[in-house]
Amino acid sequence: MNQTTPVGNVYLVGAGPGDPGLMTLKGKGLLECADVVVYDALVSPAILAMINPQAEQINAGKRRGRHSKAQDETTQLLIEKAQDHAIVVRLKGGDPFVFGRGGEEMADLRAAGIAVEVIPGITAGIAAPAYAGIPVTHRGVSCSVTFVTGHEAAGKYCPQVNWRAIAQSSETIVVYMGIHNLPTITHELQAGGLSPDTPIALIRWGTRPEQAELIATLATIQAAVEQSGFEAPAVAVIGSVVNLQAQLL
Incomplete structure (x- = not known):
């Protein structure tokens, strides 16, 4: 041959x-x-x-x-x-x-x-929030969603993510691989105009039996991660849609 x-x-x-x-x-x-x-x-x-x-x-x-x-x-x-x-x-x-x-x-x-x-496969940025009772879009709450990598060194997808611009351009932000860069991400989003009280949900092992969630605000999430020992792999959902979990679950 x-x-x-x-x-x-x-x-x-x-x-x-x-x-x-x-x-x-x-x-x-x-x-x-x-x-x-x-x-x-x-x-x-x-x-x-x-x-x-x-x-x-x-x-x-x-x-x-x-x-x-x-x-x-x-x-x-x-x-x-x-x-x-x-x-x-x-x-x-x-x-x-x-x-x-x-x-x-x-x-x-x-x-x-x-x-x-x-x-194609179902991406975690949609499925993990869904299993956590968080729709990434919802009428009257969010009509736009942005998917972005939070681990800028991973494959060099976009080594200079403009978080401040993203803060102004989307009502829901879904971050992949962002746990290790979370302090930078939350700081830059607030510097871009998002309120420190903006809700954020971290969802680990989304859709699996061991799925776990941590919900806080941009101002408090890092302390919550450190206190709970929350670890990757996880996606982050940022925006008012996170508050819908209380109604949907």
Whole structure:
């Protein structure tokens, strides 16, 4: 066989936020027939249990300070596996194109002559608040929502997030990967004009059985985090919609 000619496809599959019931039917079907699955750190055990038992499973997960593989190594691995296997799944937490570097991986794979298909997943920025009883939009409260990464070093998505501008441009702000930079984020949002009393909810392990929430204000959230020991991974929801939880739960 000519090893330079890819024989398989790579599927960028969104695993959703954790609850296996939120996995798409198409994604589940691919896991059940995959030859190789390269998965991320935040993919839940219940989702991993859907993988074909005969498939090769490779952990390429990245967590703060603990990277299993560098990004270029992961892409090269996918290219190599596509030379010998028909169905190679790149299983990514949430949605591949929402702070998941799916676009980068797809571009590199296409440049290498690999056929790629994207299977979207439900992103944590919508699902985690929903499970916590917080709608990210609500008539009369919020008609706009902004999704932003709070971990500016993660993949260098946008190393200079203009938090002050965001404070003025959206009624609901959902921050991914923001726990470690929370003091800076809350300070800059207040400097941009948000009231110190603006409610904020931190939601950890959203949609999983171990989901936990911490609700405070921009002025008090950091002290609440330190007192409770609240840790990542979590999303933050900032805005008046947080107050709706008391009505909806």
